[in-house]
Amino acid sequence: MTQGSSTTRKAGEAQERGTSEMGPQAVIAPGETGARNSTRVRFSPAPTGFMHLGNARTAVFNYLYARHTGGTFVLRIEDTDVTRSTDEATQQIQSVVRWLGMDVDEGPYLQSDRFDRHREAAAQLMANGNAYECFCTKDELEVRAEAMKAAGKAPGYDGACRDISEAQRDAFRSDGRAATLRFRIPEDGRSQFTDAVRGEVSVAWSTISDFVILRPDGSPVFYLANAVDDLDMGITHVIRGEDLIDSTHRVLAIRRALGAEEPPTYAHCPLILGPGGAKLSKRHGAVSVEEYRDAGYLPQAVLNYLAFLGWGIADGNEIMTADELATRFDIVNINHAGAAFDAQKLEWMNGEHIRQLSVADLTAAVLPFAQVMYGQVDATILAEAVALAQSRATTLVQIAEQCGFLFADDDAFSIREESWEKLLGTEHIRELLVAVIDHCRTCDWTVEALDLRALLEPLELKPRKALPAIYSAIEGAHTGLPLFESMHLLGRDRVLQRLSDALARLG
RNA sequence: GGCCCCGUCGUCUAGCGGCCUAGGACGCCGCCCUCUCAAGGCGGAAGCGGCGGUUCGAACCCGCUCGGGGCUACCA
Numbered sequence: 001m002t003q004g005s006s007t008t009r010k011a012g013e014a015q016e017r018g019t020s021e022m023g024p025q026a027v028i029a030p031g032e033t034g035a036r037n038s039t040r041v042r043f044s045p046a047p048t049g050f051m052h053l054g055n056a057r058t059a060v061f062n063y064l065y066a067r068h069t070g071g072t073f074v075l076r077i078e079d080t081d082v083t084r085s086t087d088e089a090t091q092q093i094q095s096v097v098r099w100l101g102m103d104v105d106e107g108p109y110l111q112s113d114r115f116d117r118h119r120e121a122a123a124q125l126m127a128n129g130n131a132y133e134c135f136c137t138k139d140e141l142e143v144r145a146e147a148m149k150a151a152g153k154a155p156g157y158d159g160a161c162r163d164i165s166e167a168q169r170d171a172f173r174s175d176g177r178a179a180t181l182r183f184r185i186p187e188d189g190r191s192q193f194t195d196a197v198r199g200e201v202s203v204a205w206s207t208i209s210d211f212v213i214l215r216p217d218g219s220p221v222f223y224l225a226n227a228v229d230d231l232d233m234g235i236t237h238v239i240r241g242e243d244l245i246d247s248t249h250r251v252l253a254i255r256r257a258l259g260a261e262e263p264p265t266y267a268h269c270p271l272i273l274g275p276g277g278a279k280l281s282k283r284h285g286a287v288s289v290e291e292y293r294d295a296g297y298l299p300q301a302v303l304n305y306l307a308f309l310g311w312g313i314a315d316g317n318e319i320m321t322a323d324e325l326a327t328r329f330d331i332v333n334i335n336h337a338g339a340a341f342d343a344q345k346l347e348w349m350n351g352e353h354i355r356q357l358s359v360a361d362l363t364a365a366v367l368p369f370a371q372v373m374y375g376q377v378d379a380t381i382l383a384e385a386v387a388l389a390q391s392r393a394t395t396l397v398q399i400a401e402q403c404g405f406l407f408a409d410d411d412a413f414s415i416r417e418e419s420w421e422k423l424l425g426t427e428h429i430r431e432l433l434v435a436v437i438d439h440c441r442t443c444d445w446t447v448e449a450l451d452l453r454a455l456l457e458p459l460e461l462k463p464r465k466a467l468p469a470i471y472s473a474i475e476g477a478h479t480g481l482p483l484f485e486s487m488h489l490l491g492r493d494r495v496l497q498r499l500s501d502a503l504a505r506l507g
Numbered sequence: 508g509g510c511c512c513c514g515u516c517g518u519c520u521a522g523c524g525g526c527c528u529a530g531g532a533c534g535c536c537g538c539c540c541u542c543u544c545a546a547g548g549c550g551g552a553a554g555c556g557g558c559g560g561u562u563c564g565a566a567c568c569c570g571c572u573c574g575g576g577g578c579u580a581c582c583a
Binding site: 044045046048078080081084134138141145149152153154155156180198201202203204206207208209211212213214215216217219221222223226241242243244245246247268270271273275277278279305308309310311312313314315316317318335336337338339340341342344345346347348349351355389390391392393394402451452453456463464466467468470471472475477478479480481482483484 | 514517519521533574575576583
């Protein structure tokens with residue numbers, strides 16, 4: 001609960017800042033090219049689960065557009081469904097947004113802090129005849145919807161309470177029935193708006209039935225809260241998933257009924273699909289941002305990848321920083337077709353970003369993973385190993401694993417099954433190990449002196465055939481970080497120990 | 508069922524009536540480099556869902572068809 005109250009307080013503060021932000025004069029910091037313009041976008045997820053990649057992509061688009069226009073990026077938590085919303089999810093959303101490097105300019109606002117305002121708007125809608133009380137119970141609605149479906153008709157609300165008399169309403173109330181508030185949809189005509197990515201979107205009102213805007217417990221439903229908050233918060237651009245495109249007609253209707261003049265610009269983005277084109281789900285593997293974070297993905301890589309899902313530019317280079325993306329990003333380049341999530345491409349992109357990091361930065365990123373795996377690690381040794389691993393890994397976890405032979409306790413060191421087989425299959429393996437041991441006992445402990453290739457010729461062995469065995473003995477795998485550097489980092493004693501262990505194991 | 512949307516290599520995409528014998532990227536295959544593995548370099552296979560129009564000319568415009576998706580909640 002501590003978490004919850006701190007979130008609420010934070011949201012409240014931000015809210016005040018938001019309303020008092022308009023000072024008499026806008027101050028432009030020296031060196032800045034211009035004032036923040038009036039573009040206001042918001043990322044407004046429902047805190048009902050983990051941060052899905054689709055949600056994250058929506059956040060990225062909004063953030064990039066805010067930065068592109070010099071506008072304001074607002075975070076609003078749509079927790080109108082109190083039964084499904086959790087404080088943990090609210091925290092996770094913020095933590096993921098922060099991890100991805102997206103600075104929130106305003107918020108987080110919690111819709112649950114604004115229920116009074118939503119109820120006020122609902123009262124206004126009731127007063128001007130755009131909403132009415134509905135006393136139908138959920139069970140009744142379900143039964144009637146089934147019946148309509150069976151009759152081959154659209155299963156929406158049948159308007160039973162639309163025009164009942166005050167006397168009937170009183171009767172329902174004295175029956176102890178609780179009322180929801182429904183929005184009154186126009187009888188005929190069409191709803192129409194211009195979508196920045198879809199163009200003209202229109203639908204007949206007759207296909208939309210009166211919908212609930214206020215629950216019996218007084219909490220608002222999405223449509224109401226969404227309309228009111230976008231209005232109150234001065235949102236100018238709504239960038240979100242295409243799954244919400246049909247709800248736009250309802251939100252816009254509420255807006256108008258509330259007396260709003262100009263609607264915001266809506267931009268509905270294609271959904272992110274799983275492999276095969278089906279909806280992306282847990283069946284397809286990791287679908288939450290947290291999972292990628294924990295698997296050793298760099299935030300800048302995830303952001304980069306997500307930016308190019310459903311958005312594209314002609315330029316060949318796809319590896320970009322957040323700043324470059326913000327410069328290039330624009331709504332006109334958002335695609336129409338759904339985009340399948342490609343974990344392989346994300347992995348490749350992560351590798352690219354890993355390679356762009358300085359060794360110091362990469363080491364800092366790998367350190368927490370290495371510590372979880374091996375306890376305390378020597379930062380200097382780690383940095384040297386990371387430098388060797390940088391071009392050999394696509395995730396931070398892989399790097400930590402490749403460095404494992406340096407940090408794992410000696411009694412925990414083991415050789416992979418297939419690598420031991422490789423060693424066994426190596427010609428003159430005994431002589432080779434003996435020669436390497438002899439060499440390592442006395443040679444200078446430098447990378448140059450540890451170049452084992454000179455030892456191979458007398459045994460008539462090729463590096464390509466023979467060295468993997470030594471890789472196995474030293475690193476526990478026949479593939480790994482460059483051998484001579486690795487031996488140098490491991491140190492003479494441990495190298496000799498591992499080599500003689502291997503020799504002994506040969507029997 | 509109804510309403511709405513979408514359709515370029517396996518995947519992400521460029522294309523916006525002639526610049527397209529369709530470009531780039533991931534993945535895949537081959538070669539080079541090389542102490543393993545990678546990284547890197549070079550090369551290759553692979554696509555306009557289909558059918559009709561319109562036009563001198565269509566990936567781009569129109570119609571139909573097929574396929575995919577979304578919505579149709581007191582979820583968002």
